[in-house]
Amino acid sequence: MKFADELWSGLKSALVPTDRHALARAAKERAAAVLPPGERVVAGHPVEAGEQLPEPPRQFRQQAFSAQRTTGDRLVDGMGRAEWGLHRLNPVNAVADRWDDRGTGQLSGSWESLAGQLAAVLRPRCSFRYLSVLLVTDHHLHVVRVRLAGNRREPMAGAEAVEYAWRVERRQVAWVRNRTDVRHGTHEVGFVDGSWVTFAFTVGGYGPVVETFPRQLRYTDPIS
Numbered sequence: 001m002k003f004a005d006e007l008w009s010g011l012k013s014a015l016v017p018t019d020r021h022a023l024a025r026a027a028k029e030r031a032a033a034v035l036p037p038g039e040r041v042v043a044g045h046p047v048e049a050g051e052q053l054p055e056p057p058r059q060f061r062q063q064a065f066s067a068q069r070t071t072g073d074r075l076v077d078g079m080g081r082a083e084w085g086l087h088r089l090n091p092v093n094a095v096a097d098r099w100d101d102r103g104t105g106q107l108s109g110s111w112e113s114l115a116g117q118l119a120a121v122l123r124p125r126c127s128f129r130y131l132s133v134l135l136v137t138d139h140h141l142h143v144v145r146v147r148l149a150g151n152r153r154e155p156m157a158g159a160e161a162v163e164y165a166w167r168v169e170r171r172q173v174a175w176v177r178n179r180t181d182v183r184h185g186t187h188e189v190g191f192v193d194g195s196w197v198t199f200a201f202t203v204g205g206y207g208p209v210v211e212t213f214p215r216q217l218r219y220t221d222p223i224s
Contacts, residue, residue: 020202020203021203021204021205023131023203024045024046024131024202024203024205027046027131027133027146028044028045028046028133028135030144030146030162031044031133031135031142031144031146031162032044032135032144033162034144034162034163034164035135035137035142035144035164039137039138039139039140039142040137040138041135041136041137042136042137042138042208042212043135043136043208043209043211043212044133044134044135044136044209045133045134045201045202045203045205045206045208045209046131046132046133046134046201046202046203047122047132047133047134047143047199047200047201047202048122048132048199048200048202049119049122049123049198049199049200050106050186050197050198050199050200051106051182051183051186051200052105052106052198053106053107053119053122053123053197053198053199054106054107055123056111056116056119056120056123057111060111060112060116060120061120061123061124061125062120062121062124062125062165063124063125063126064124064125064126064128064130064145064163064165065126065128065130065145065147065161065163106197106198107119107195107196107197107198108194108195108196108197109191109193109194109195109196109197110195113191113193113194113195114168114172114191114192114193114195115189115190115191115193115195115196115197116195116197117166117168118143118166118168118189118197118199119197121143121165121166122143122199124145124165126145128147128148128161129147129148129149130145130146130147130148131145131146131148131202132144132145132165133145133146134199134209136170136209136212137170138170139169139170140167140168140169140170141167141168141169141170141173142164142165142166142167143165143166143167144162144163144164144165145162145163145165146161146162146163147161147162147163168191170212170214171192172191172192172193173189173190173191173192173213173214174190174191174192174214174215175189175190175213175214175215175216175217175223176188176189176190176210176213176215176216176217177189177190177216177217177218177219177221177223178210178216178217178218178219179198179219180219181219182198182219183200185200185201185202185203185204185206186198186199186200187199187200187201187210188223189213190223196223
């Protein structure tokens with residue numbers, strides 16, 4: 001291949017947009033393949049944390065794809081843990097952290113609550129490109145992370161890593177509220193422990209997932 005052809009190929013790769021719907025379907029298939037035995041997928045779709053959802057405190061923040069991290073990554077993470085330890089030794093910081101854990105406009109409940117757990121799962125420490133996929137089965141809600149390759153034209157190529165992240169029984173889910181008044185795809189999900197959190201579907205076609213929730217609210221409906 002001539003240099004001009006290679007240059008043009010690179011430019012096309014950068015300019016041609018990724019088929020996000022095809023990417024969502026591929027990610028869903030890969031995510032479903034790592035579910036525990038006996039789980040039948042009812043619906044699934046890529047999701048992300050709400051735009052204003054705060055970063056979880058370090059002790060609640062997961063390390064995504066830890067097996068694929070380099071020695072340099074682990075060194076940086078170790079330095080971060082040491083910094084966090086020093087931070088917690090300061091009594092003023094400890095009080096401020098407890099204050100922050102009470103909840104925000106996009107998270108109601110502690111980080112130990114069901115909503116807090118989901119929030120932390122959607123905000124992991126990660127140095128790779130990936131998609132979080134929410135899968136609904138007969139009895140559970142699952143979150144699975146699917147790593148993306150560096151190739152923008154073929155984002156699923158060469159990225160085999162799929163990581164099972166979290167699950168909760170469906171009977172623990174109380175409601176979902178559509179928040180399209182904030183941003184298209186944005187929703188809030190509430191749990192029976194009274195906690196709730198904001199998340200967003202990353203691409204259209206999420207209707208089948210929303211329909212699996214026991215109670216569906218509009219943005220004008222109060223949370224109850």
